[in-house]
Amino acid sequence: MRDDFLFLIWGHGQDLWLVRRFREQAGRYGFDALDLYYIAACTPREVSRFCRNIFEANLRVVPYMWRFYYRGRDLVRKPCLTDPKYRSKVVRRMTELTEALYPYGPPGYTLGDENFLAPHGVDVCRSETCLAKFREYLKRKYGSLERVNEVLGANFPSLELLVPPTFSEAKERGLWALWAEHRRFMEEVFDEIHDLALEAIRGVDPEARVGFDGPGPTDSWHGYDWAKLLDKFRLMGTYHRLPEIEIVRSLARKGTLLGSWYGGYIAQRRPELLRWLPWSMLSLGYNSCWYFSTTHSEGAFAPDLSPHRHFLWQLPEMWAIRSGLGKLFVNCEKLHDGVAILYSQPSVHGATLSGEIEGWREAHRGTILALRDLGVGFKYVSYLDLRERGARALEGFKVLVLPLTQALSDAEAMAIEEFVSRGGFVVADLRPASMDEICRPRDGGMLSGLFGARLGPKPEPLDAEGSVRWDGLVLSLKSVRADASVKPEGAKVMGQAGRTPIVLVNRRGEGCAILLNFALSGYEGLRGNEEAEPLLSLL
Ligand SMILES: [Zn+2]
Incomplete structure (x- = not known):
């Protein structure tokens, strides 16, 4: 599989009659793998059954293992990514789930769709554990409280009382550096939790390609430091957005399963756009296309199982790539003009x-x-x-x-x-x-x-x-x-x-x-x- 371009479709693993038929349609129309939607709450036995069901449709499984996601406005993130209980739960679940998945040889594992630290403007996290770790981070970097105050232009009487400013406080009080340090620290925390999950999966499947998909915008709050994340990741499914799609393909390591979501999105329903997208990915150096989704309002197939018109628009391109061009291009390196x-x-x-x-x-x-x-x-x-x-x-x-x-x-x-x-x-x-x-x-x-x-x-x-x-x-x-x-x-x-x-x-x-x-x-x-x-x- 690693020597060919991969077409993946979002779907489910349940036994239900109609869900089974949708998977069969996906296999019949030429998809290689199914992004098995959110199994974080499933038992290992259920996961094994889902995998067998998916295999019956002639598809491989890319499991959607977890989701590091937060929509709140509170400055204590829920869940907090440095909470030891939460962290051990992540490790335990990743291990159990991978044990069930490993026999089915997933071409990749995604740690979630639309993973991010916090929404725009929300300066998490002020939990006890995050604050303690932030203070340690400053101490490690600057050595003493005096130095922290001096370099960051602050005036804290003790490290224990140091609380990072929010963006508006930082602007008001001129604490740019302290705010920026806190953002950088939280990017480390976000990177670390992915590492933890990735290592737990690799503990069972040493060759596992792990990452996440559906990133939001690169900004000061979503938590992405692409240089750090892509150093360890061997899977990344972007959205077809600039500049992320170019940053990701440039910084991803060799051998990364690199894809981009496209498909039934209302905003993409133009024949020329849908025909162009798979080629665009191929020519950018991506080695997979991720189709959203099998069914529902943005699906490939209608409830009577017939393919939607927008799915058919891109189908000849998908088949052209599958007929050998994908294989030809998948190991090519994208050149630049200096x-x-x-x-x-x-x-x-x-x-x-x-x-x-x-x-x-x-x-x-x-x-x-x-x-x-x-x-x-x-x-x-x-x-x-x-x-x-x-x-x-x-x-x-x-x-x-x-x-x-x-x-x-x-x-x-x-x-x-x-x-x-x-x-x-x-x-x-x-x-x-x-x-x-x-x-x-x-x-x-x-x-x-x-x-x-x-x-x-x-x-x-x-x-x-x-x-x-x-x-x-x-x-x-x-x-x-x-x-x-x-x-x-x-x-x-x-x-x-x-x-x-x-x-x-x-x-x-x-x-x-x-x-x-x-x-x-x-x-x-x-x-x-x-x-x-x-x-x-x-x-
Ligand atoms: Zn926290």
């Missing part, structure tokens, strides 16, 4: 905190779409890789793009300087490296020397018309959102909006640093209309 985009989770928090000008996801989406429209192949590189391997992490790349990359560590900034000194090109937008990795503002921006420009202490948002003159090219940009605090300090100004520089070029030996003092966030809305052209020409 362009890297940096994924930096600290910068996600940086953008949340600075927030005055643009959003992080929008900036990445705009950048990806513009590169795609230019036909330029790219790949994400992670901040952890850059931190650990320095400029070597950028070997094979000629250009590094930094969309809204505002929070960088010294090591990352040095690696970028080295990359340029060796002839690399770096392209940044708004306020690159204006904070360190825990979101403490840096005076003038850490890369000011590299870009030959100085950033003011605070962004000064400016909406204006811009014009660019470069190499005989004269472009006018109808509206850009720039930072009026930027002042050139050695860079050549190639474009301006009023008196604010919007394109600054600083040559460094063979290399070059280009500061676009505006994000490409707006590009998505301009696509296909004439205002997009000057932007593409500039790039």
